[in-house]
Amino acid sequence: MKWNIDPTHSQAEFSVRHMFTKVRGLSQTATDHYDVVGVLSMHGIDRPVTLDARAGGDGIDPFGNRRAGVSARTTVNRKDFGLNWNRALESGGLLVGDEIDINLEIEAVLDQGARDAAA
Numbered sequence: 289m290k291w292n293i294d295p296t297h298s299q300a301e302f303s304v305r306h307m308f309t310k311v312r313g314l315s316q317t318a319t320d321h322y323d324v325v326g327v328l329s330m331h332g333i334d335r336p337v338t339l340d341a342r343a344g345g346d347g348i349d350p351f352g353n354r355r356a357g358v359s360a361r362t363t364v365n366r367k368d369f370g371l372n373w374n375r376a377l378e379s380g381g382l383l384v385g386d387e388i389d390i391n392l393e394i395e396a397v398l399d400q401g402a403r404d405a406a407a
Contacts, residue, residue: 312336320344324360328390330369337362339392354398361391 313325344357
């Protein structure tokens, strides 16, 4: 099945073009929970990442389209992607932390062509 991201009901707080470039694997870890292994591209550097994903369910909307919701999250170290800039604070410590939390809330619509082919 092919799913398309629903831009009306999905939101990105910032825009990153082609951030997740390849999904390499998917394994179910528990009911409605999955590990999604892929490649994250940032600052011209590609690194493997594993997203902890949860299927939120699916159903038919009032227009007859099949929709599904998915939540996923991971944490990466920004220095692994060559993002090394930082500044010392007068009070001690550093301005920017090393860990980046990535949280995805996705609503997808089953591709009409794929739906017709499956029927």
